[in-house]
Amino acid sequence: MSEPLLRVEGLVTTFPGARGARLPVVDRVDVAVARGEAVALVGESGCGKSMTALSIVGLVPKPGRIDAGSVRMAGRELRGLPVTALRRVRGAEIAMIFQEPATSLNPVQTVGAQVVEAITLHESVARGEARRRALGLFEQVGIPDPPARFVAYPHQLSGGLKQRVMIAIALAARPQLLIADEPTTALDVTIQAQILELLRGLARETGTAILLITHDLGVVNEIADRVAVMYAGRIVEEGTRAAVLGAPRHPYTQGLLRSIPARAAPDERLAEIPGAVPAPDMWPSGCRFADRCVLVMDTCRAREPERTSFGANAAARCHAVVAEASR
Amino acid sequence: MSAMRDAEGEPLLRVEALRVWFPVRAGLLQRPTSVLRAVDGVDLTLGAGRTLALVGESGCGKTTVGRSILRLLEPNGGRVLFEGTDLLTLGPAALRPIRRRLQIVFQDPMASLDPRLRVRDAIAEGMQAFGIGTGEAERTDRVGVELRRVRLDPSYMERFPHELSGGQRQRVCIARALAVQPRLLVCDESVSALDVSIQAQILNLLRDLQDELGLAYLFITHDLGVVRYLAHNVAVMYLGQIVETAATAQIFQDPRHPYTRALLAAMPSVDPLRRSVAVRAHGEVPSPLHPPSGCRFHTRCPEAFARCRSEAPELAASGDGASRCFLSA
Amino acid sequence: MERHVLGNLFAAAIIGLASFVAWRVRSSAFSRERVAEIVRRRPIATIVVALYLGVALLDSVAWRDAQPGEVSVEARSLLDRVFPTDFRERSYSAPLADVEFYGGQPLAHPGRHLLGTDILGRDVLHLALGGARVALLIGGLTSLIAIPLAISLGLAAGYFGGRVDDLVFFLLSTLASMPSILLLVALIMVIGRGPIQVCLALAVTSWVSFCRVVRGETLKLRELDYVQAARALGVSELRIAWRHVLPNLSHLVVITFVLTFSQLVLSEAILSWLGVGIDGSWGQMIDQARDELARDPIIGWNLAAASAALFVLILAVNRVGDAVRDVLDPHTLRHLS
Numbered sequence: 001m002s003e004p005l006l007r008v009e010g011l012v013t014t015f016p017g018a019r020g021a022r023l024p025v026v027d028r029v030d031v032a033v034a035r036g037e038a039v040a041l042v043g044e045s046g047c048g049k050s051m052t053a054l055s056i057v058g059l060v061p062k063p064g065r066i067d068a069g070s071v072r073m074a075g076r077e078l079r080g081l082p083v084t085a086l087r088r089v090r091g092a093e094i095a096m097i098f099q100e101p102a103t104s105l106n107p108v109q110t111v112g113a114q115v116v117e118a119i120t121l122h123e124s125v126a127r128g129e130a131r132r133r134a135l136g137l138f139e140q141v142g143i144p145d146p147p148a149r150f151v152a153y154p155h156q157l158s159g160g161l162k163q164r165v166m167i168a169i170a171l172a173a174r175p176q177l178l179i180a181d182e183p184t185t186a187l188d189v190t191i192q193a194q195i196l197e198l199l200r201g202l203a204r205e206t207g208t209a210i211l212l213i214t215h216d217l218g219v220v221n222e223i224a225d226r227v228a229v230m231y232a233g234r235i236v237e238e239g240t241r242a243a244v245l246g247a248p249r250h251p252y253t254q255g256l257l258r259s260i261p262a263r264a265a266p267d268e269r270l271a272e273i274p275g276a277v278p279a280p281d282m283w284p285s286g287c288r289f290a291d292r293c294v295l296v297m298d299t300c301r302a303r304e305p306e307r308t309s310f311g312a313n314a315a316a317r318c319h320a321v322v323a324e325a326s327r
Numbered sequence: 328m329s330a331m332r333d334a335e336g337e338p339l340l341r342v343e344a345l346r347v348w349f350p351v352r353a354g355l356l357q358r359p360t361s362v363l364r365a366v367d368g369v370d371l372t373l374g375a376g377r378t379l380a381l382v383g384e385s386g387c388g389k390t391t392v393g394r395s396i397l398r399l400l401e402p403n404g405g406r407v408l409f410e411g412t413d414l415l416t417l418g419p420a421a422l423r424p425i426r427r428r429l430q431i432v433f434q435d436p437m438a439s440l441d442p443r444l445r446v447r448d449a450i451a452e453g454m455q456a457f458g459i460g461t462g463e464a465e466r467t468d469r470v471g472v473e474l475r476r477v478r479l480d481p482s483y484m485e486r487f488p489h490e491l492s493g494g495q496r497q498r499v500c501i502a503r504a505l506a507v508q509p510r511l512l513v514c515d516e517s518v519s520a521l522d523v524s525i526q527a528q529i530l531n532l533l534r535d536l537q538d539e540l541g542l543a544y545l546f547i548t549h550d551l552g553v554v555r556y557l558a559h560n561v562a563v564m565y566l567g568q569i570v571e572t573a574a575t576a577q578i579f580q581d582p583r584h585p586y587t588r589a590l591l592a593a594m595p596s597v598d599p600l601r602r603s604v605a606v607r608a609h610g611e612v613p614s615p616l617h618p619p620s621g622c623r624f625h626t627r628c629p630e631a632f633a634r635c636r637s638e639a640p641e642l643a644a645s646g647d648g649a650s651r652c653f654l655s656a
Numbered sequence: 657m658e659r660h661v662l663g664n665l666f667a668a669a670i671i672g673l674a675s676f677v678a679w680r681v682r683s684s685a686f687s688r689e690r691v692a693e694i695v696r697r698r699p700i701a702t703i704v705v706a707l708y709l710g711v712a713l714l715d716s717v718a719w720r721d722a723q724p725g726e727v728s729v730e731a732r733s734l735l736d737r738v739f740p741t742d743f744r745e746r747s748y749s750a751p752l753a754d755v756e757f758y759g760g761q762p763l764a765h766p767g768r769h770l771l772g773t774d775i776l777g778r779d780v781l782h783l784a785l786g787g788a789r790v791a792l793l794i795g796g797l798t799s800l801i802a803i804p805l806a807i808s809l810g811l812a813a814g815y816f817g818g819r820v821d822d823l824v825f826f827l828l829s830t831l832a833s834m835p836s837i838l839l840l841v842a843l844i845m846v847i848g849r850g851p852i853q854v855c856l857a858l859a860v861t862s863w864v865s866f867c868r869v870v871r872g873e874t875l876k877l878r879e880l881d882y883v884q885a886a887r888a889l890g891v892s893e894l895r896i897a898w899r900h901v902l903p904n905l906s907h908l909v910v911i912t913f914v915l916t917f918s919q920l921v922l923s924e925a926i927l928s929w930l931g932v933g934i935d936g937s938w939g940q941m942i943d944q945a946r947d948e949l950a951r952d953p954i955i956g957w958n959l960a961a962a963s964a965a966l967f968v969l970i971l972a973v974n975r976v977g978d979a980v981r982d983v984l985d986p987h988t989l990r991h992l993s
Contacts (some may be wrong), residue, residue, distance in 0.1 A: 044522035045493075144610070158611045159385075188384035189549060190608045190627075193593035197606055215522065218595025222604050245599040259527035260597060262552030270531050270556065273524040276492045399884050426890045439881040443903045452899075453889030487686070500885070507889060 003075055005209050006033040006056070006094075006177055011069035013048075013055045015280070022067070023280040026052050027233035029069070031211070033177060038203060038210040040220040043230035044256075046277050049213045052230075053179050056211075057094055058086050074176065092122040095170035099182035101162035105154040111165045112138075112150030118172035137168040140205075142198055160191035164198070171202065178203075181213040196222045217256065221245055229253050232278060232288040235307075239314030249316040251293045287319065295320035338408075339543050340396070340511060342371040345405035347391050351616065363616050365391045366402070367567035370642070371545075373560075375510065376537065378544040380558035380575070382551065382590070386615055387564040389547045393513045396545070397429050398422065409511070427457050430504035434516035436496035440488040446499050447484035450474070453507040473502040476539075477532060494525035498532070505536070513545045518553060530556055551594050555579060563587050566615055566623040573648025583650035585628045622652070630654060660718035660731035667716035670796070694979045701975035708788050708969050711735065715789040735785060740765065745777035751957050772957045774944070784961040787938040791969060794855060794924045794934065795917040801859035803909060806867040811905070813867075814874025815897045824871070828864050836861040837926065844932045851934045854927065858920055866912050873908055877901045907984040914977035918970040925966065938962040 013026035026048045033039045041049045054060050056071050058078065071078040073093055078086065090096070098104045106114060115134040119125060125133070138146035141164040154162055163183065170178055180199070184192040200223060203210055212223050220227055221241065228238040229250065237250035248254045257263065258271035275292040284290060286301040293300065299319045308322050309315045347366040350359035366388040373379045381389045394400040396407055398414060407414040409429060414422065433439040440449055450473055451466045453459075460466040471481035477498040488496055497517065504512055514533070518526045534557065536542055546557055554561055554575065561578045563571040563586065571584040582588045589608035596603045608627040613619055619626045625635035634653055645655040681687040695702050718733035732741075745764055748757035754766035763769075771780035813824035831839075843857035877883065878901065886896045928939025941962035948955040 044524060160611055188612065189551075189593045190384060190589055190606075191612075193595075193604045193606045194609070196595070196604055216595070217523075217597045221597050221599060222595050222602055242599045245597055256524060257597060259524045260552060261527070261530060261550075261556035262594065263597065264556055269534075270527040272528045272531060274528075276494060276525065277522075394884075397888055399887060423890055426888065429888075431885065431888050433881040433885065435881060439885055441882045441886075441900050441904070452886065452891060456890040456892075456895075503885070503889070 004032040005035045005037075005074060006031070006211065007070075007072045008032070008052075008056060009070045009072075011052065011055055011071065012067045013051050013060055013064055014067050015064045017281045021281075024067070025064070025233055025280055026055060029230075029233075029235055031228060031235070033209050033211055035176070036203070036207045036209055038212060038223050038225045040212040040214060040224035040227045041230060042214055042217060042220050042227060044215055044277060046232075046279070047230040048233040049230050050181055053096070053181050053211065053213050056179065057090055057096060059096075088122070091118065091175065092173045093175055094177045094179060095173070095175040096179045096181065097163070097166045097170045097183050099185050101159060101166050101186070102154065104166055105162060107154055110151050110153055111157065111162075112152075115165065115168050115172055118169045122173035134168070134172070137172060138165075140171070140202070141165075141168045142194070143168070158191075159187050160194060163187060163191075163195055167195075167198065167202070171206065171208070174206070175208060177209045177211060179211045179213070182215070183212075184219060185214070185216070192219075199223060217245065217260065218262075229256075232283060233280070234288065234317065236289065236318070237314075237316040239310075243310075243314040247314075249310065249314065249321045250318050251295050251320065252289050255292075255294075287317075293320075297323070338372045339375040339410065340371065340373040340545070341406075341408040342369060342392075342396065343406045343408070345369040345371075345392065345395060345402055345407065347388070347395050347400060347402045361616060364567050364618065365615060366395065369405070369564070369567075369569055371562060371569075373511070373543050373545060375543055376541040377560070378537065378546055378558045380546045380548060380554040380561045381564060382548060382554055382561060383564035384549055384590075384612065386566070386612060388567040388615070389564050390515055392564075393431065393515045393545060393547050397426070397431055397513060399431070424457075427453075427507045428510045429513070430507065430509040430511070431513040431515060432497070432500050432504055432517045434520050436493055436500055436520065437488065439500045440496060442488055444487075445484065446470075446474075446486050446488075446491075449488075449499065450484070450503045450506050453503060457507050459507060469506065470502075473506050474499075476505060476536070477502045492525075493521055494528060497521065497525075497529055501529075501532070501536075505540070509542070511543045511545065513547065515547045516549070517546075519548065519550065526553075533557065551579075551590060563590070566613065566618050568623065568651065569642060569649075570624065570651045571645075571648065572642075573646065577647055581646060583645045583648070583655035584624075584652050585630050585654070586624050589627075589629075660720070660733070663716045663718055663733070666793075667713055670713070670716075690983050693983045694976065697979040697983070698975050701972040701979075704968065704972035705976055708972070709792065711785050712789040712792040714738075715786055735789075736782075739779060739782050740768075743768075743779050743782065745769070745773045747773070747775060747777050748955060749773045749777075751780075757955070771961045774941075774958050775948075780958055780961045783936075783941060784938070784965045786936050787941065787962065787965055788969070790851070790934050790937040791921045791924075791966070793851060794858065794937070795920050797852070797855040798858040798862065798920050799913050799917070801856060802863040803866065803913065805859070806863040807870055807902070807905065807909065809863075810867040810870025811874050811897060811902060814871040815878055815893075815901060821871075824867070828867060831861070831864050836923075837930075840923070840927060841930060841932055844927070849932060854924065854932075854934050858923060862916060862920060862923075866916070869908060869912065870905060873905055874901055877904055910984055911977070911981045914973060914980050917977075918973050921966070921970060938966045942966075 008029060008031040011026055011029045012024050014022040014024045017023040029052055031039065031041065041052060043049045051060065055066050060066060066079060073089065078089060105111065112134055115137060116130045119130045119133055135146050135150060138149060143149050143161060143164050184195050187195060196219065199210065202208065210223065214220060224241050226240055227244040228235050229244065229252065231252050237244060237248065237253045244253060248257060255271065255273040259273065261270060264270050273292050278284065278288065284301065286303055287305055290296050290300040297319060305317045305319045307315055307317050345366055346368060349363040349365060351361045351363055352358060353360045369392055371379065381392060383389045391400060395402045402415060409425065414425065447467060447470050450470045454466050454469060460469055470484050474481045474483055479495060479498050491499065518529050521529060530553065533544065537544065548554060558575050561573060561575055562569050563584065565586050571582065571587045578587060582591055586608065592605040592607040607629055610627045613626060621637050621639050622635040625631040628635065640651050640653050642649050642651045681691055715733045715735040718731040720731045743765060746756065749763055749769060749772050750757055751770060751772040752767055753763065753772065755762055769779050771784065773779055774783065809824045813821040839861055840857050843860060844854060847853045847856060883896055883900055886900055924933055924937055925939030925942060927933040928937055928943045933939045942959060945959035945962065948958060
């Protein structure tokens with residue numbers, strides 16, 4: 001198997017907790033994204049998915065820090081790179097778009113200028129050429145009437161348009177990997193549909209790989225080829241979209257899918273996952289999902305489950321699933 | 328459970344031609360230059376013990392409708408008939424006792440609770456204001472009852488909001504609203520800020536409470552999946568107007584208005600065999616300050632034709648509901 | 657009422673207030689954590705401020721020694737009693753000197769004046785320590801007057817808006833457009849030159865900026881969901897303002913108090929420079945020391961002592977103030993819990 005474009009192994013990112021202890025919010029996470037592939041990292045709030053993305057590009061906010069693990073991009077280790085080299089990677093090789101386009105864009109600069117800046121930052125291009133490329137990007141991301149929008153300021157644009165600008169900026173330096181952190185969560189559903197369609201089309205056209213961070217399983221289904229489900233800092237299930245969404249093995253994934261109201265029959269009661277996600281300083285020993293799990297056994301509280309593969313397309317971290325499979 | 332759901336109650340709430348217009352001031356002298364028609368002629372009906380979902384995207388005016396019904400915002404026109412009385416004609420003194428029967432649960436559970444009040448005091452506040460309970464001790468007992476009703480242990484009453492999780496805070500907000508024994512609960516995006524697993528818990532709770540207490544819900548949301556689970560009837564809003572109303576089943580099986588169809592098409596499914604998202608509303612949402620001429624949806628509608636640009640359609644009967652579209656009459 | 661009795665009452669009131677605050681803080685784990693965090697961040701500054709407070713308190717409790725037959729015995733405070741009675745010399749003497757600065761006459765208390773004596777022969781160290789009481793009086797009493805005034809007007813303006821807001825804004829703008837030093841001096845000329853009058857004048861000029869901040873914060877709090885919820889629950893507007901808005905301004909109050917404290921002390925120093933300050937303050941010492949700089953050789957210890965005492969207190973208060981602001985800011989609430 002060829003080396004994936006992005007390989008993250010054993011990533012541990014910690015934050016200081018009470019009394020000086022360091023709590024891992026990303027706990028020994030492994031992710032791999034092949035060229036041109038779309039991988040979704042999905043989980044609820046507090047599971048560590050956003051922090052994983054930030055760790056990959058080296059943007060973990062203080063007082064957090066990466067304590068262990070390796071992040072290899074196109075074979076090159078990113079951890080330990082000096083800041084100047086890392087900056088060259090950001091934008092040119094890995095680009096990132098965020099949830100809130102309003103705060104990600106500079107309010108006192110026209111959106112056109114910001115796209116031009118993104119281009120000239122990574123390539124030495126003449127101003128005229130950069131402007132031409134920027135206008136081309138505007139068209140590519142579906143912004144109507146590009147010359148008019150080019151000179152607009154962010155506050156003059158709607159949420160959907162701002163997000164398209166963000167995507168244009170991200171693609172400006174032709175990165176190999178696009179990390180999208182909740183790119184459509186703040187958008188209305190009809191606009192979300194447009195952006196999802198755009199992302200899918202662009203990925204196909206340009207061959208850019210996507211690492212999608214989201215909590216919305218519907219969005220995952222629309223974009224991803226492979227899915228990894230995170231809970232309390234760990235990846236609890238991963239596999240192809242068909243495997244994870246169609247035949248989920250981990251009780252958490254199953255519970256999540258059963259909680260979606262759109263899937264319930266009209267008079268059926270939504271299956272709830274009781275309790276709530278434990279905070280990092282309250283993680284139990286053993287499986288972190290044990291307190292909320294319908295399949296909980298004694299082993300679950302004693303030992304953290306290992307990662308078990310089920311063929312090439314699926315893997316899960318659960319004692320109960322292993323027990324079931326070996327029957 | 329199903330008996331409650333099928334009974335056609337007397338309309339508990341009837342909203343007629345509700346208008347909320349905000350003047351937009353500009354210029355040196357801050358003169359009103361134009362008008363933001365946030366809510367522009369909205370009619371709603373809600374029976375006792377039933378749920379009406381008010382659906383739309385941001386800027387459509389649904390939150391404004393919810394707050395206007397409770398007179399947290401003052402509307403400019405129309406009638407809000409609650410149990411037969413027009414709330415908009417009442418003075419503050421006459422309105423106060425009726426306030427008790429209309430309560431609201433907001434979207435952000437953190438912002439809905441005063442960070443300095445313990446849960447007990449937050450829930451008892453309404454009881455105190457309306458004179459429910461004959462003393463602190465009795466009110467504390469009642470707080471315990473309400474907490475149990477929302478599936479929280481009564482010991483939670485000693486906690487502060489920052490000691491609770493998002494789902495627990497939302498339960499406290501619901502308990503606070505229930506403490507004054509309302510007949511109608513406006514849920515303004517009450518589950519939108521919650522994780523999907525917590526959302527399921529709260530949705531189940533709301534359904535159970537409706538069965539136990541005969542509450543009516545005006546459920547304001549943008550999430551059609553939640554609508555399907557909770558609502559008996561649906562009203563779809565776009566740019567300040569109702570564009571379609573129908574029973575829930577009909578909205579999903581046979582939507583009449585192109586905007587409703589666009590909303591449904593945009594809903595992603597989680598079935599890996601079906602990537603279903605289709606774009607059926609192109610372009611951006613127009614600003615409510617400058618609504619398009621004629622039919623307000625025509626700029627984004629895939630089925631628009633000449634008449635849509637010049638003439639504004641009325642909300643006309645269509646199937647078992649109503650739709651504001653020339654094509655569905 | 658005799659001055660020292662007033663001082664005693666004041667000291668008793670301060671101790672009472674401090675005990676009350678301490679009891680309120682102790683009874684809430686939340687507040688205890690905050691205070692502990694403040695002390696943890698600025699341990700030295702907190703100790704310094706506490707020391708100054710201690711000295712000020714010592715100087716506030718005073719009484720007369722009963723002497724049969726003598727009528728005009730001065731009241732002496734606990735601080736005064738640390739130093740020997742009648743510790744004065746005739747005139748200047750250098751720190752730890754045995755002889756007078758001019759003329760070389762032997763001193764009454766040779767080698768005992770750690771920081772020398774001033775033109776009237778008073779011990780400089782004693783004077784410098786005494787200034788602490790004055791400084792804390794300025795900060796405390798002025799805030800006691802200015803803060804309630806600013807809160808009530810700012811809250812009313814922000815919450816009720818309309819005419820009330822217009823009126824308060826008019827007051828604010830009028831006061832803000834007058835140069836504060838001139839206004840201060842004019843006020844003192846009119847109402848008199850005692851310590852209470854100076855504090856009153858300082859309060860009049862310093863409530864404006866805080867009032868603006870309160871008004872702004874109230875405007876923000878008024879729109880929050882929990883205020884709307886209270887309205888829906890039938891709570892009256894006045895009760896909402898009192899119960900929901902006011903307590904959530906308390907962090908602002910503490911921050912403002914600590915940060916404007918130093919401004920007030922410095923303002924008084926300027927007033928003393930202009931001749932209208934409070935007796936016994938460091939500002940007055942610095943003003944008196946002006947002439948001494950023109951002498952040859954320069955007599956600097958007077959000025960140095962007062963300036964150093966002033967500088968150290970203000971530095972300590974500012975450092976504690978930074979910590980207070982960081983810890984009490986609602987945005988840092990999440991990090992601590």
